[in-house]
Amino acid sequence: MMSSEIVLQTFNLGKKYRHRWAVREANLLVHRGEIFGFLGPNGAGKSTTIRMLLTLIRPTTGRVEFFQKNVLMHRADVLSRLGGLVERADFYLYLSGRRNLESIAALGGNISKKEIDEVLHLVGLAKRADDRVKTYSHGMKQRLGIAQALLRQPEFIVLDEPTTGLDPQGIKEVRELIGRLSAERGITVFLSSHLLSEIEQVATNMAVIHRGEIIVQGKVGELLNDGDTVVRLIARPMDYTKRVLARLSFVKRVVAQGDELQVTIGNTDSSLLSSMLMKSGIEIATITPLRSLEQYFLSITEGASDVD
Ligand SMILES: Nc1ncnc2c1ncn2[C@@H]1O[C@H](COP(=O)(O)OP(=O)(O)OP(=O)(O)O)[C@@H](O)[C@H]1O
Ligand SMILES: [Mg+2]
Structure with missing residues (x-):
């Protein structure tokens, strides 16, 4: 078996809200190149975990390491190598998709027009890039959200339920996009879902979270072996x-x-x-x-x- 580089590891990661643990002692392990599915029913603790990964909230216990570095101690460095989509991305509805990406790019600096064209192409929005976001379908907005996560050529992207609210065609498009990110760009993908079928179709590895606890994790093929x-x-x-x-x-x-x-x-x-x-x-x-x-x-x- 090939051993590969660990790109994300959490150590007894936990988050407590008042008296309840939303996430408890989560030990996740993701290697480079994996498409890692994070599966759990509503309220299981997926978004809470993802917010801790992206340093949007502080853990109550434990820590997160990306690229073997503590994310809170090397925040700018680590975040510059990550892309994230947490719930619905907010866009300026009266600006075009391209202008929205340009305004995000301007905040981070150093993103060329060419790179913006490339991500728009990658997510399948090249033809509609100059239309106002107001005119986009939900699926197109979701893909623009993924485009935004891809702007700084991340090595690793974290997507919280990227297919929520999409119709079967939209789900298929996002699934194919995730496959391409992995195959063509070698990006490691961490995505959450409450649907086993979705994880099964796209992910190489998975963890199941239920009531804040990681119940099981491993290779999809092995775990779902009937x-x-x-x-x-x-x-x-x-x-x-x-x-x-x-x-x-x-x-x-x-x-x-x-x-x-x-x-x-x-x-x-x-x-x-x-x-x-x-x-x-x-x-x-x-x-x-x-x-x-x-x-x-x-x-x-x-x-x-x-x-x-
Ligand atoms: N800011 C908060 N304050 C208090 N409790 C919270 C907060 N955020 C989340 N929780 C609680 O933590 C638990 C996990 O919520 P979380 O949003 O992480 O679940 P989820 O797996 O993302 O669910 P969904 O599939 O519905 O998005 C829930 O019981 C939720 O009510
Ligand atoms: Mg959630």
């Missing part, structure tokens, strides 16, 4: 537990998330896992089967009974 069951396990002692898991033939994968282990087992019943662990003298604090990630995600988004 028939596999993911088990959340908290057991002591941790290192010994990992060694025992490594010897079990039905264990396909083990991922550590803080003091929790995510154990992917085949079609095996999770009760076999717990009995094998107990036989080895391991103390199990929690063991929660998530069935397939897909079923699990549907159950939480449809508000069906929670697994925990």
